Ligand code: SF4
């Protein structure tokens with residue numbers, strides 16, 4: 001509550017003195033444990049702001065809305081550490097200018113919400129390094145271990161079972177802040193890379209491609225998991241891939257706004273034990 | 277089933293090294309397994325993981341991707357980028373249940389005609405031992421769009 005009140009005041013101040021033209025935060029949703037995005041432009045709107053432990057959506061995707069940042073004015077946004085990482089990635093991929101982003105950082109343990117120190121993406125590097133060193137365990141850990149232990153055939157069956165439910169609604173893509181391409185590979189039909197039918201084949205290809213494009217970019221915010229109407233554990237694949245790039249290339253996505261994207265860079269001595 | 281299984285293998289190769297290596301194998305009259313379909317591309321950096329999925333989608337039992345040795349890329353570092361991408365993509369395929377033995381990577385230079393012939397032979401043998409990629413082909417059958425490889 002105190003954090004919420006403090007932030008309401010801060011947002012009002014920054015709006016009044018013209019530092020930011022808008023702040024993106026949360027407001028009550030359709031049920032007590034749901035939140036909706038709130039776009040604050042006036043002091044009255046700031047009074048609707050809610051900040052509690054149920055504010056879990058990573059809002060950073062709204063920042064790449066076409067035209068939002070083209071007037072070079074600043075925009076404020078409420079972010080958890082994962083959100084701050086996605087800002088860094090978006091900046092590193094030249095999708096936004098970090099100087100235009102005013103961060104209202106927060107995190108929560110249990111129901112307790114606490115503010116994070118800092119306003120600009122660069123201010124959080126100590127915090128992010130700390131997360132890199134001690135990544136928080138997710139609820140998916142046991143499942144990840146189970147899947148890792150399977151043999152190839154079992155894994156194939158496991159994922160076919162999961163993917164067979166996919167209805168290709170692309171909610172996972174829309175919800176992900178890292179999926180900002182104007183034209184997604186599934187939308188192109190010349191050539192048609194991915195089978196459009198919702199047969200398991202097309203679903204498999206879609207989910208593999210999605211996971212590949214997010215390898216070394218996913219920040220584990222969980223937007224995709226929550227958006228999927230048929231509860232496919234999408235984040236699990238990305239979690240596995242995140243581990244791969246940390247182990248293989250010491251790359252923890254979103255550490256700083258100037259970090260080179262892992263698949264757009266290379267070292268001459270990268271491992272190649274698998275190459276014949 | 278008295279006939280031995282003849283695997284279908286798709287090889288994506290770069291034009292400057294591996295394709296030239298294959299050419300050398302041919303002009304040197306080296307004999308190698310006829311199971312491989314070669315697709316020539318400008319550079320390994322141009323070999324998108326989509327190609328590998330497409331090959332499987334069309335019924336391939338195995339895929340080979342090959343290009344210039346590190347340091348030899350015609351475009352100086354296309355193969356370095358490709359190498360990172362493959363490593364990640366390979367882990368992804370492994371995690372989603374595509375056996376890594378079915379998707380192979382190699383470096384073959386324009387002078388390595390015999391390496392090319394040997395590799396094609398050994399790859400064909402390996403895939404023959406693994407047998408057809410039934411699990412994937414069931415998915416293709418389900419879509420009622422038959423393989424056109
Ligand atoms: S893939 Fe999912 S968890 Fe990862 S950044 Fe995108 S929405 Fe968040």
Ligand code: SF4
Pocket residue numbers: 165166167168169170171172173227228229230231232234
């Ligand atoms: S949100 Fe779920 S059902 Fe929709 S396309 Fe993504 S994986 Fe498929």
